[in-house]
Amino acid sequence: MKNFGPFDSYTDALLAACPLLLSKPHATVGHLRDSNPELAHRTATEYCAWLYYTPEHKYEMSMLSDRPKPDDLVTGKKSCLLPTFVDDSRYAPGELKYIFALHNHPFGTPLSSIDYHFIEEMANHHDWEVETTKGRIRLSIIAFFSHSKSPGAPTCDGFYQYIPATREVMMWVQTQGRWKKTKHESLRWLDDRTYRFERIQ
Amino acid sequence: MTPRKLIFVITIALASCARKWEPFSTRPEQDRSIIFPLSTGSGFVDIKAQEKTYELDGEVLRALMIVANDLFPPDTSKLDLSCTARQQAHTFRFTRREDIIFVYVDEDLAYCGRTTHAMDSGAKYAISKDGRILRRVIDGIDEDDHIWSLKTPDGGTVIVATESGATPALEDLDKPDSGVLKIITEPVNMPGVMIIEPIEGFEPIEEGPGNVPGSSMFPYPFDPKTKWQWRDGKLVAVPQEPPPAPSPDLGGSTPDAGWDAGSPGDGGMESLSAPPSPPDAGAAAP
Numbered sequence A: 001m002k003n004f005g006p007f008d009s010y011t012d013a014l015l016a017a018c019p020l021l022l023s024k025p026h027a028t029v030g031h032l033r034d035s036n037p038e039l040a041h042r043t044a045t046e047y048c049a050w051l052y053y054t055p056e057h058k059y060e061m062s063m064l065s066d067r068p069k070p071d072d073l074v075t076g077k078k079s080c081l082l083p084t085f086v087d088d089s090r091y092a093p094g095e096l097k098y099i100f101a102l103h104n105h106p107f108g109t110p111l112s113s114i115d116y117h118f119i120e121e122m123a124n125h126h127d128w129e130v131e132t133t134k135g136r137i138r139l140s141i142i143a144f145f146s147h148s149k150s151p152g153a154p155t156c157d158g159f160y161q162y163i164p165a166t167r168e169v170m171m172w173v174q175t176q177g178r179w180k181k182t183k184h185e186s187l188r189w190l191d192d193r194t195y196r197f198e199r200i201q
Numbered sequence B: 001m002t003p004r005k006l007i008f009v010i011t012i013a014l015a016s017c018a019r020k021w022e023p024f025s026t027r028p029e030q031d032r033s034i035i036f037p038l039s040t041g042s043g044f045v046d047i048k049a050q051e052k053t054y055e056l057d058g059e060v061l062r063a064l065m066i067v068a069n070d071l072f073p074p075d076t077s078k079l080d081l082s083c084t085a086r087q088q089a090h091t092f093r094f095t096r097r098e099d100i101i102f103v104y105v106d107e108d109l110a111y112c113g114r115t116t117h118a119m120d121s122g123a124k125y126a127i128s129k130d131g132r133i134l135r136r137v138i139d140g141i142d143e144d145d146h147i148w149s150l151k152t153p154d155g156g157t158v159i160v161a162t163e164s165g166a167t168p169a170l171e172d173l174d175k176p177d178s179g180v181l182k183i184i185t186e187p188v189n190m191p192g193v194m195i196i197e198p199i200e201g202f203e204p205i206e207e208g209p210g211n212v213p214g215s216s217m218f219p220y221p222f223d224p225k226t227k228w229q230w231r232d233g234k235l236v237a238v239p240q241e242p243p244p245a246p247s248p249d250l251g252g253s254t255p256d257a258g259w260d261a262g263s264p265g266d267g268g269m270e271s272l273s274a275p276p277s278p279p280d281a282g283a284a285a286p
Helices: A009-020 A037-043 A067-072 A111-123 B001-019 B056-071
Strands: A046-055 A060-062 A097-102 A129-132 A135-138 A140-145 A157-161 A168-175 A179-189 A195-199 B090-097 B100-107 B124-128 B133-138 B146-151 B158-163 B180-184 B194-195 B226-231 B234-239
Touching: A009 A046, A009 A060, A009 A097, A009 A140, A097 A129, A111 A140, A129 A195, A135 A179, A157 B100, B056 B090, B056 B100, B056 B124, B056 B133
Parallel strands: A097 A140, A195 B194, B146 B194
Antiparallel strands: A046 A060, A046 A097, A129 A135, A140 A157, A157 A168, A168 A179, A179 A195, B090 B100, B100 B124, B124 B133, B146 B158, B158 B180, B226 B234
16 A cells, blocks of 8 residues: 555554554544434444565555445445455565454444454465564454544554464553553354453453 | 414423333344343254245244345345345344344355455344344444353352443442343353453553564464463463363254353363463564
8 A cells, every 4th residue: 555654563554554544434433423323323434454564574554445335335234345365566476474454443342253253264365474574473353443532533542453373362552652452362262153252361 | 382382392292201111212223131142042053945944934034124124225226236235145043032033144155256254244133023123233333242251159150241341240240230231041152152251360461572562472373271361460371171072063952062061261270380381472573
């Protein structure tokens, strides 16, 4: 994606992607939840993108996806269809390493059960763990959220994350520039459709 | 005020009062007293219409139609919608509990020739037998209930549903402000249910070396026999007994074969004498 990075650190890329996704039209609608819930529901939009690692050892983000316009306006769902592979003409297929499947939750809700399924499915196509020059990074799904009451300049207030390789579930929250992990749980699959969390600590 | 205006005002006032007496006058998606079933009941039946003959009662059919039309409005044939935005590209699972029909909607990946879901593509509804939406949970929009397994002093477990993600305290279950919506007594085997088992002593952690946004702290590959705990600011491994094999049948013949029958974590907190293992915290750090 133009005008984004490239970044030397995945954390820098992640924390730059957060306000970018949330600043897209109707990416956060919590400010309308009480005053006009119907409008909030109708307009809420999810965006998604891949954060990936290039052969130049940089972190970049794909173009943003959302649902095709007629679908988004007609149906009651607010899903986001993220392609399995990124089309970056600078590189041959297979050269890119997929790190984070990013999306936003307009109402700030936790990861949905389908979100967990989605990244498990992606783990069939991409490496669960990527070697970089600065260590290993694991494939995960991330949902950004904002508690902002100002739709014009929404703040990146945190994100939910699930890492299928290690079954870790985390919640990170930002307060005045300081990041804090406020949840760290372990997810256990009981079968292909049922699972449970265990909270760490 | 003219008599006509007065009558109008009184009519509106009475109508407002009358509406408050309805049992479900709140906005449907906000009726948090409705808890979606955690059990498949007496079985999970995957209907293959080509193979058998089925008869559906009208109340269930209407509930399914309400859900389908709420998510995918009818009469959109002239619109250029993608395959995934159509009713027929989804599965509709339902279970009836007394006067409420619960409906779960999921993508039918094969219908559109896909192999992966879209994020947040699920939804579930609670429909009254007279055709009202009592509660609606759409992924990415509406917050679902939080289901917890809490250890009791006698070594057992109790499963509760709460409205918020805050950990409920076992000693507060009887208090009106405990936040607990319901104590679950049925076996948990409904697909898609997520259960949280809290571990006491949780404290938020500031970012620091080996603990930065996006990082992973567990070793890979994942070892289901290992349980993790934070002690003195470090992640330590707690050895566990091997978990029982889950039932391959999600409830058809063994409805009580849910995860709670000897959970993998039972007894783990008592076996802390094992030496802490390195948390491998730096493995995924930048």
